[in-house]
Amino acid sequence: MAKNLEIKSDQLSHEHIVIVRPPPPRYTLNEWHLNHQHRERCCLDQQKLAELVTQEADRVREEVEERIKSNKDETDKQIENRRIDIEFNAVEIQKQRKDVCIEIDDLKTYMERIKDCLASLQRNAKVICGKCIILREGRIGIDLCEDDVEHELKAELNIIEGSQKMLQSTLEEANEQVRRLKSVTYFMDRDLEDKGNVAKIDNHNSILKETSLNLSMYHGFTPLNQGFITNEEWEEFTKNNIEKASKEINSARQFRTYTDIIIRQAFQDLWNQYHAVNNAFKQRIREIRKAKNKMEVQHSEVVRQANEMTRTITELEKCMSEKEGFMALAHTRLGNRAQRPGMELCKDLVEIALTHETVELRRNLSKTQEVFAEAQASLRYLLKTQIQLEEDLNVKTNSLKIDEVDCMTLRESLDYHAY
Known part of the structure; x- marks a missing residue:
C-alpha cells in the first residue's frame, strides 16, 4: 500500500500536484477526561501489580534460596554420611581381608607341613621299608619264610602308602581352600577399589561450591542419575562379601584343625607300626639267636x-x-x-x-x-x-x-x- 502511495506521489509530483494530509481526529473534553481517568487507573493497577509481583518475587527468591541451601546442605550431609559409610565398610573389608590373608599364610604353612610329610615318607620311610623287604629276600634255606617280621613290614608299607594318599588328598583340599580364599580376596579388592574411587568422587564433590571454577551445565539427553542399584542392594553386596570371607575363614580354620588331626593320626599310625615292626624284628632275632645257640651246642x-x-x-x-x-x-x-698119629687123634x-x-x-x-x-x-x-x-x-x-x-x-x- 505504501509503495502504491509513493508511486502515486511520484506521479503527482511530476504533474505538479500537492497532496494535503487529512486533519487529525478531534476528541471531546469528556473523552479527554475519560482517557485521563483510564490512564490513571491503568497506572495504579500496574503499580499495585508490580508491588505484588515484587513481593511475590522476593518471597519466591527467598524460598528458592532457602530450599536450594537446604537441599545443598542435605546433599552435603548425605555425601558426608555416604563417605562415612564407605569408610566404615572399607575398614570392615580391610579387617576381613587381613584375616583372610593371615589364613592364607597359615594354610600355606600347613601345606608345607603336608609336603614335608609326603617327602619324608617317600624319601625316607618308604625307601627304608622297601630296602628291608628286599634285604630279607637275601635269607637262605629254611629261614626264607613268611614270618611275623615280613607281615609287619608289608603292613608298614601299606600304612605308609595309605598315609601318602590321605596326605595327598588333604593337600589337594588345602589348595582348593586357598583358591577359595584368594577368590574372596579378589572380590574384596575389587570392592575396596570401587569404594576408593567412589570416596575420591564424593570427597571431590564435598569440596565443590556453587562459586567453584570449572562448573558446567549439562545439556545432553542421557540422564545423569545412572544409578540402578538400590542402597539396600549396595549394603547387601558388601555384607555378602564380608560374610563369605568370614565363612571361608571359618572353613579354613576347621580345615587346619582337621589337618592337624590327619597329620597326628598318620604320625601315630606310622609310629605304632614302626614299633610293631621293631618288636617283630627283636622277637625274630631272639628266636634266631636262640636257635643258633642251640645249634652251636648241638x-x-x-x-x-x-x-x-x-x-x-x-x-x-x-x-x-x-x-x-x-x-x-x-x-x-x-x-x-x-697131625697127631693113631689113637692120639682124639x-x-x-x-x-x-x-x-x-x-x-x-x-x-x-x-x-x-x-x-x-x-x-x-x-x-x-x-x-x-x-x-x-x-x-x-x-x-x-x-x-x-x-x-x-x-x-x-x-x-x-x-x-x-x-
Whole structure:
C-alpha cells in the first residue's frame, strides 16, 4: 500500500500536484477526561501489580534460596554420611581381608607341613621299608619264610602308602581352600577399589561450591542419575562379601584343625607300626639267636661224639686186629694137633678147649665187626649232621646279619615325627 502511495506521489509530483494530509481526529473534553481517568487507573493497577509481583518475587527468591541451601546442605550431609559409610565398610573389608590373608599364610604353612610329610615318607620311610623287604629276600634255606617280621613290614608299607594318599588328598583340599580364599580376596579388592574411587568422587564433590571454577551445565539427553542399584542392594553386596570371607575363614580354620588331626593320626599310625615292626624284628632275632645257640651246642656235642666215635672205631679196629692173632693162634694149634698119629687123634680136653676158643673167637669177632659197622655208620651220620648243622649255622648267621645288622641299622634312620 505504501509503495502504491509513493508511486502515486511520484506521479503527482511530476504533474505538479500537492497532496494535503487529512486533519487529525478531534476528541471531546469528556473523552479527554475519560482517557485521563483510564490512564490513571491503568497506572495504579500496574503499580499495585508490580508491588505484588515484587513481593511475590522476593518471597519466591527467598524460598528458592532457602530450599536450594537446604537441599545443598542435605546433599552435603548425605555425601558426608555416604563417605562415612564407605569408610566404615572399607575398614570392615580391610579387617576381613587381613584375616583372610593371615589364613592364607597359615594354610600355606600347613601345606608345607603336608609336603614335608609326603617327602619324608617317600624319601625316607618308604625307601627304608622297601630296602628291608628286599634285604630279607637275601635269607637262605629254611629261614626264607613268611614270618611275623615280613607281615609287619608289608603292613608298614601299606600304612605308609595309605598315609601318602590321605596326605595327598588333604593337600589337594588345602589348595582348593586357598583358591577359595584368594577368590574372596579378589572380590574384596575389587570392592575396596570401587569404594576408593567412589570416596575420591564424593570427597571431590564435598569440596565443590556453587562459586567453584570449572562448573558446567549439562545439556545432553542421557540422564545423569545412572544409578540402578538400590542402597539396600549396595549394603547387601558388601555384607555378602564380608560374610563369605568370614565363612571361608571359618572353613579354613576347621580345615587346619582337621589337618592337624590327619597329620597326628598318620604320625601315630606310622609310629605304632614302626614299633610293631621293631618288636617283630627283636622277637625274630631272639628266636634266631636262640636257635643258633642251640645249634652251636648241638654242633659242639656232635663234633665231640664224632671224635669219640672215631676213637671208638680205631679201638675196634685195634681190637679186631688183636683178635685175629688169637684166632690165628687157635687155628694153628688145631692144625698142629690135627697131625697127631693113631689113637692120639682124639677129642681130648685140649681139643674141646681149642674148638670152644675158636667158636668164641669167631662169635666175638663177628659181634665186634657188627659194632664196627654200626660205629662207622654212626660216624657217617654224625659227620653228615655236623655238616648240616654248620650249614644251618651259616643260614642263621646270614639271617642275623640281615635282620640285626642290615635292617635294624637301616631302621635307626627311620624318623617319624609330627611336622
